[in-house]
Each structure stands twice: as C-alpha cells, then as structure tokens.
Amino acid sequence: MTSIAVVGSGVSGLHLGLFLQQHDVPVTLYSDKTAEQIASGRLLNTVAHHHHTLERERELGVHHWDASEYGYVCHQHAVVGTPEPMRWRGDFQHPSSIIDYRLYLPRLLQDYEERGGDVVIGPIDTEMIERISSDHDLVVVAAGRGMGAMFAPLPDKCPYDKPQRRLSAGIYHGVRYSEPKGVGVHMSLGHGEMLELPITSREGFATALLFENIPGGDLEVLADVSYDEDPRAHDELVLRKLEQHYPMCFERVDAASFRLQGPDDLLQGALTPVVRQDYVRLESGTFALAMGDAHCVVDPVNGQGANSASYSAWVIGRAILDDLAVDEQFCRRVARDRQAFVHGVSDWTNMILNPEPHVVGLLMAMAENKAVCDAYTQNFNHPDRQWDTVATPERTAAFIARYGAGQPAVAA
Numbered sequence: 171m172t173s174i175a176v177v178g179s180g181v182s183g184l185h186l187g188l189f190l191q192q193h194d195v196p197v198t199l200y201s202d203k204t205a206e207q208i209a210s211g212r213l214l215n216t217v218a219h220h221h222h223t224l225e226r227e228r229e230l231g232v233h234h235w236d237a238s239e240y241g242y243v244c245h246q247h248a249v250v251g252t253p254e255p256m257r258w259r260g261d262f263q264h265p266s267s268i269i270d271y272r273l274y275l276p277r278l279l280q281d282y283e284e285r286g287g288d289v290v291i292g293p294i295d296t297e298m299i300e301r302i303s304s305d306h307d308l309v310v311v312a313a314g315r316g317m318g319a320m321f322a323p324l325p326d327k328c329p330y331d332k333p334q335r336r337l338s339a340g341i342y343h344g345v346r347y348s349e350p351k352g353v354g355v356h357m358s359l360g361h362g363e364m365l366e367l368p369i370t371s372r373e374g375f376a377t378a379l380l381f382e383n384i385p386g387g388d389l390e391v392l393a394d395v396s397y398d399e400d401p402r403a404h405d406e407l408v409l410r411k412l413e414q415h416y417p418m419c420f421e422r423v424d425a426a427s428f429r430l431q432g433p434d435d436l437l438q439g440a441l442t443p444v445v446r447q448d449y450v451r452l453e454s455g456t457f458a459l460a461m462g463d464a465h466c467v468v469d470p471v472n473g474q475g476a477n478s479a480s481y482s483a484w485v486i487g488r489a490i491l492d493d494l495a496v497d498e499q500f501c502r503r504v505a506r507d508r509q510a511f512v513h514g515v516s517d518w519t520n521m522i523l524n525p526e527p528h529v530v531g532l533l534m535a536m537a538e539n540k541a542v543c544d545a546y547t548q549n550f551n552h553p554d555r556q557w558d559t560v561a562t563p564e565r566t567a568a569f570i571a572r573y574g575a576g577q578p579a580v581a582a
C-alpha cells in the first residue's frame with residue numbers, strides 16, 4: 171500500500187497525518203521538535219482558524235476547543251488617519267477561533283501518537299529527504315518556510331522581493347474583549363494595521379496584538395524594541411502606540427493590568443511573500459510535494475496562511491485516497507485542485523498590503539453597508555472568491571452592487 175512521508179508537524183503536516191491515519195493509509199511524520207519542545211517554546215504565530223478549517227478539525231476528531239465557547243463571531247474594523255475616525259463591523263456565519271499553537275500543535279501530535287501514528291524526531295535536510303524518499307512512495311514537504319528553497323519561486327506570483335510589513339506579535343493581558351467578541355482589524359493610515367485577536371493562551375483567555383508595521387512608519391519601532399532588556403518600558407511603549415494609533419482598541423485597555431504575558435510570548439520579525447512550484451522529482455524518482463508555508467508564504471495581515479495550509483493538506487489527502495498512483499500526474503492534479511484557493515490567498519493578501527484605489531473604495535463601501543461587509547467577512551472562508559472580488563475595479567463594483575442591493579452574504 172502507498173506509504174507517505176510527511177516532513178514537518180505544523181498544522182498542515184498534522185492535518186494530513188491525521189487524515190491519512192483516519193483512512194488507514196501508512197504515513198510517517200518527520201519533525202525536528204517533540205510536542206514538549208513546541209509546548210515550552212517561544213510564540214510561533216497568532217493563528218485564527220476559520221470555519222472551513224474548524225470543520226476539518228471536527229471531521230478529524232481533534233476540535234478540542236469548542237468554537238461556540240472559545241471562538242469569535244465578527245471583525246470589528248477601525249480606521250484612523252481619515253478626516254473622521256471610522257468603525258464598522260462584519261459578521262461571520264459561523265465562528266472562527268484562535269488557539270495558541272503551543273497548545274494546539276502538541277495536542278494534535280498527541281492525538282496522532284495515541285492513535286498509533288509513526289513519528290520520527292530529528293531535523294531533516296534536503297539530503298535526508300532524498301534518503302527517506304526510498305522508504306516511501308511520496309514525500310510531502312510541510313516543514314515551513316525553512317524548507318521552501320527546494321521548490322523554485324513562481325516569479326509571476328511574487329510581486330515583492332522584500333517584506334511589506336515589520337511584525338510584532340505578542341500575547342497581552344489587560345485588554346477587554348469587544349462586544350460581540352471579534353477580531354479587531356485596526357488601520358492607522360500610513361503606519362500599518364493591528365489585529366486584535368481574542369486568543370486562548372497558556373494562561374487562558376488573553377489578547378494577541380499583531381502589529382503590522384509599515385517600514386519607515388511611526389510603529390516600526392515595535393518590531394525592534396527589546397522586551398528582555400526592559401519589560402516595563404516595552405509594555406509602556408506598546409500602550410502609548412495603542413493610544414496614538416489604535417484608539418478603538420486602547421479604549422478597552424486597563425492600563426494598570428496591561429502586560430505582555432511573558433518573555434516567550436513575543437515574536438518580532440518580517441517575511442517576504444512567495445509562491446513556489448508545487449512539486450519536484452527527487453533523484454530516487456519519488457516526487458516531493460510542497461505543502462503549507464513550504465509552498466506559499468503570505469503576510470499574516472489577512473490571517474490565511476495556516477487555513478490555506480490545512481486546505482492543502484485536505485486536497486492532498488483526498489487525492490491520495492482517490493487517485494491510482496502518486497506520480498507526476500498525481501502531483502499535477504494536486505496543483506490544479508488547490509490552485510484557485512492557494513493562489514487566491516496569495517493574490518488577495520499581496521493586494522491588501524498595497525491596496526489599489528478600488529480596494530480602498532471597497533473598504534469605504536463596507537463601512538457604509540453592513541451586507542457588503544458581511545459578505546467580505548464571510549469570504550475569509552473563501553479566499554478564491556475574495557480574490558475574484560478584488561482582482562479588478564469592475565469586479566469590486568459588481569460585488570458592491572450585488573451585496574449592497576441586499577443579497578444575503580455568501581454561503582459557508
């Protein structure tokens with residue numbers, strides 16, 4: 171029977187591993203870290219899972235944090251830098267959810283192991299990929315951005331050669347949730363965006379603040395300031411920047427109890443978006459298929475990378491079940507089946523980082539018409555449709571006309 175190697179035990183590797191296990195397909199997960207190492211490590215990201223990803227978790231029997239209790243139901247938009255500050259809301263049809271990956275990934279790895287799954291711990295490099303390919307019929311490379319270089323970038327899908335935002339993501343206490351509970355999507359024109367994320371953390375409910383700072387702007391300092399050197403000065407700086415740039419979050423902050431959760435709960439950096447080719451043929455003749463961040467990296471401003479990685483895992487899993495072989499034709503089929511979704515995530519996110527005037531117009535329409543905003547919000551589950559919406563001024567105008575005229579938001 172077909173044997174699959176999955177390199178990497180992030181969200182995509184685990185979702186594929188659990189899927190194959192559920193369907194009795196032999197699979198081995200190769201990971202450089204144990205569950206304990208992930209659990210005790212530094213903040214990895216601040217990932218929102220949307221409904222379609224939560225549905226896959228339910229199907230795998232690993233939806234351990236009931237979205238009706240842990241999730242959130244809307245996007246609360248706030249903009250400053252316009253003549254008047256603006257705020258508006260878009261609702262989801264079903265909740266999304268944010269669980270610290272240092273809780274999420276170890277729990278799913280534990281599920282996989284308790285169900286009898288094979289895991290090999292130790293770093294894998296490209297030479298070892300060649301070696302393990304002789305023990306398997308297909309190697310799925312899901313080891314994140316570090317392993318992407320195996321797959322050549324697709325130049326026409328890579329508009330940027332450097333990061334468009336400098337990031338600071340941290341878990342904080344002292345921020346009261348919005349009502350209804352939602353993700354705050356804050357914009358400070360010319361300086362960046364800030365996502366205010368109701369997260370379930372090691373200390374229970376908390377708020378992740380993801381500052382997406384435009385290089386050269388007033389907020390860029392947040393990507394550089396050291397927490398370890400002076401924790402209080404760091405927290406004070408964040409507080410002042412919130413007050414100045416994101417007042418509609420600051421109004422719910424209790425300054426006396428505001429604090430970063432701890433030294434490991436901060437992640438600063440930047441990433442360059444890239445879409446890579448889908449697969450390569452290894453010297454052994456076996457194919458290696460890229461999945462998740464090894465295939466496509468997007469800036470986190472739209473919260474799509476992990477959802478897309480999980481979607482990709484599902485496409486690959488289903489293709490393994492359905493197809494007759496895991497040869498080049500199989501790889502082409504996977505590429506075709508996931509293209510609209512994964513490239514949609516990338517094209518839409520790259521557009522949002524430097525929005526064209528019609529996309530700014532869409533934001534204005536969303537502020538004025540809740541049905542338009544609900545439809546846009548719901549499309550966080552359908553990045554292919556979202557790209558169809560923002561790709562050209564004509565399409566955006568048609569979207570506004572359709573939903574502005576009172577059509578219900580698109581289905582789940």
Ligand SMILES: Cc1cc2nc3c(=O)[nH]c(=O)nc-3n(C[C@H](O)[C@H](O)[C@H](O)COP(=O)(O)OP(=O)(O)OC[C@H]3O[C@@H](n4cnc5c(N)ncnc54)[C@H](O)[C@@H]3O)c2cc1C
Binds near residue numbers: 337472
């Ligand atoms: C601040 C921030 C916020 C984000 N917010 C969101 C969000 O809201 N929604 C969303 O959908 N996405 C979000 N993302 C993106 C998301 O984190 C990634 O897209 C997603 O985690 C990618 O999953 P993956 O399975 O491809 O790889 P990864 O999560 O990168 O996992 C790779 C795994 O491979 C292992 N590994 C690495 N190298 C090796 C090696 N050499 N050998 C063996 N194993 C190895 C690692 O230990 C890890 O377990 C965010 C990212 C950041 C940085």
